[in-house]
Amino acid sequence: MRSNPTLHDLQHPGHEGEEGHDEHHHPFLQHHFEDLGQQHEASTLGMWFFVAQEILFFGGLFCCYFIYREMYPAAWKAGSHHQNWQIGAANTIVLIGSSLTMALAVWGAQGAKRKFTTLMLVLTLILGGIFVGVKGYEYAEHIHEGLFPGSAFTYVQHDNPQLTRGVELFMTFYFTMTGLHALHMIIGAGLLLWFIKRTWRGDFGPEYYGPVEIMGLYWHFVDIVWIFLFPLLYLV
């Protein structure tokens, strides 16, 4: 009977002893993958599984949004009139711009353009920061008008007081959906800082750019959520 192989034997078939770094071994190749190609495909696929559950997570909110909108159409219309669509449209342009710079960062990483990639990631971070900043300004305005749901909700719809509670419901959806979206943006900004550091250090190149690609998948997904939120919250 053979003795059980050690974990090390399993990870390095044919390599005895040494910490298996032969000449072709890329420093970022994880030991459980055959090669960088397999690692790249596995990691992007894994990210797509994550994005799939994010689609269903936000999908549930959109589903509830449509059901309540069907129940209270007048309140939804009144509520959306409290949104400044010019600001919303400008923020949409800023966010799609950040998606462009993110896509260009991935393109740069594929071509080993270290400075270009770093610049594009910094631009993505700046545009994302502008978006969240503008969102914060809008939140401050709404709270000032007494439109934050709950005990802080002091707004009364004067032309039709019966709509007041419905407007509060609309604002609940507004704050929940944009708040969770903004939370994703803030997490994305934190990740971008880490990626800026790694890119500047020279971690990525044509052989190994999977992590930048995955960062891009996350950022573009957050962009897509906003593409739906903008017409549904600002342009009812």
Add this chain to the structure above:
Amino acid sequence: MAQIQSQPNDHETYTGHAAPHHQASLVSYFVIFFALMALTVITVWISRIDLGAMNTLVAMVVAIIKALLVILWFMHVIHSPRMTWIVVISSFLWLAVMFALFFSDYLTRAWNIY
């Protein structure tokens, strides 16, 4: 769309150590960006016209087109292996199931057909 069929995807042609990658042309990213900008203008413009109940439908169709542009080109799905396509398509399939089941309940409660 014909491009997908004529061009074998990177997974099939992939042979060696490097990451399988298709570096799209820089111009294509700007084309998608300006298409997204144009569609954003269309979204705002259409919302100013009163189409009644059709307004939301049109806004959602435009948003879906925008999302498709982002998914296929910015997220590189168009050059991805088939396995990625399966995950992407099935995630929207589950989303459709969720919408269909919720709506078939809530949106029909007021019908009172009996």
